[in-house]
Amino acid sequence: SQELEQSPQSLIVQEGKNLTINCTSSKTLYGLYWYKQKYGEGLIFLMMLQKGGEEKSHEKITAKLDEKKQQSSLHITASQPSHAGIYLCGADGSGNTGKLIFGQGTTLQVKP
């Protein structure tokens, strides 16, 4: 079965610094989703990537999917306290069935 591994597991950065979170799959990704979660709350959809080499941006967050479609990165530029939370990558574990499996998550703290 497909597994998603995120790194790092946790991250503490100073406000204003850039950071990158990685998500690696054991199999080809048919769709890679990034979500953000505040502890004890629902997941907020950030971006979805489907094509090899695809890159999307929203405000100061950029997500990329590599050409082989087995690794994705989430990059935050000039981090702010509002970026703090848990970032989760999700992917269709069964090959375009709509049922997502998720990585373990990366906890981000931003120090003001």
Added chain:
Amino acid sequence: SQTIHQWPATLVQPVGSPLSLECTVEGTSNPNLYWYRQAAGRGLQLLFYSVGIGQISSEVPQNLSASRPQDRQFILSSKKLLLSDSGFYLCAWSRTGTGNTIYFGEGSWLTVV
């Protein structure tokens, strides 16, 4: 616009008692519906998946069951709760078909004591 609601938000139940968590989606028809559980240290795990009324796919063997009595209503149940059922339960939906974004509800905290 589409919205998803689940309730109750927080629940404390004794071992052996029944459970019912409800989820409804508004603003769309024939959605795919999901129940996920997020337990400490175990990430987000898909429990049930439904593509239509009465059509439920169970992803992992467990003490829980799901039902979809109406198009936009998804219910998570248990006849007798176990301590291991404690966790954060999330309902989610996506448009019918595949390759569509999945949107999550606010979540329900279940503590079994």
